[in-house]
């Protein structure tokens with residue numbers, strides 16, 4: 280892996296991110312308004328390639344949702360030609376490092392904040408992603424049938440995180 284540029288996703292990236300989402304996830308791509316709200320209020324990071332004119336390598340979007348009690352990884356994607364060479368790991372690790380700061384900002388507590396886990400949904404048949412998340416100590420908590428537009432089930436996964444700024 281050639282070290283990439285880690286940057287915050289901004290409104291200027293919206294079209295590009297929405298196109299990648301649509302190509303990669305089809306009918307299950309995040310809706311444009313959700314992508315925009317994550318850019319404005321979430322922890323949304325991207326990797327650009329130094330070598331290829333700042334070409335997008337991948338992105339991760341973390342946010343808080345009414346639906347869950349924990350912050351959630353809404354989307355994590357590495358463009359296919361860059362996969363399986365460490366970029367996904369680098370991006371997830373970088374986001375997890377920045378997470379306490381982000382959670383402190385939204386939780387507004389002095390020292391501890393109430394979130395001690397991070398959650399996500401992943402396709403039951405997405406073996407690469409399951410292996411990837413398990414490597415980072417995400418655990419399967421439950422299975423949700425018919426989660427995706429084609430009727431496929433999802434695994435709901437959680438990982439324990441530090442709930443204090445160290």
Ligand SMILES: CC(C)(COP(=O)(O)OP(=O)(O)OC[C@H]1O[C@@H](n2cnc3c(N)ncnc32)[C@H](O)[C@@H]1OP(=O)(O)O)[C@@H](O)C(=O)NCCC(=O)NCCS
Pocket residue numbers: 303354355356357358361362363364365366367368369399400401402405406407408410411412414
């Ligand atoms: C899942 C994804 C983000 C992983 O990113 P990546 O850059 O390819 O992953 P890394 O190179 O950092 O790999 C880390 C680990 O993930 C697992 N993994 C990743 N790609 C794999 C593959 N093709 N086959 C088997 N295991 C794989 C391995 O455990 C690997 O560790 P190892 O190299 O020690 O074996 C990427 O494959 C992707 O964007 N997939 C499509 C979108 C998606 O599925 N997103 C997640 C949905 S929630």
